[in-house]
Amino acid sequence: MSRHQEVKDLVDSLEGDFAKFYENGNKAAGTRVRTGMQAIKNLAQEIRAEVTAKKNEAK
Template sequence: MEKLAELKAFIETAEKEGTAFYEKNNKAAGTRLRNALQQIKVIATDLRKDVTDKKNAAH
């Protein structure tokens, strides 16, 4: 559940930075948005692996 909370935090950050980038044309926010999106990808991949491992261990 800790990873889900971390994922949620990065999604909120990405939303904030996306707004700044697209609506306010803040180029630095674009860099921060890309970083947040990369972190989301990493966490989501780890979370998928954890779910698969737990599911397979149940058998």
């Protein structure tokens, strides 16, 4: 699976929890959103490291 698809899938998986939290005030959904956003942050950092490593290989 491509990294791009991983990011898209993770964002898509949070859609329902975003709606539950922002529209209905569901606190548990807010916790899941925060957890998911942390996972997105970690994945983004991994991707940044991979891109930097690949970029530096080309030199």
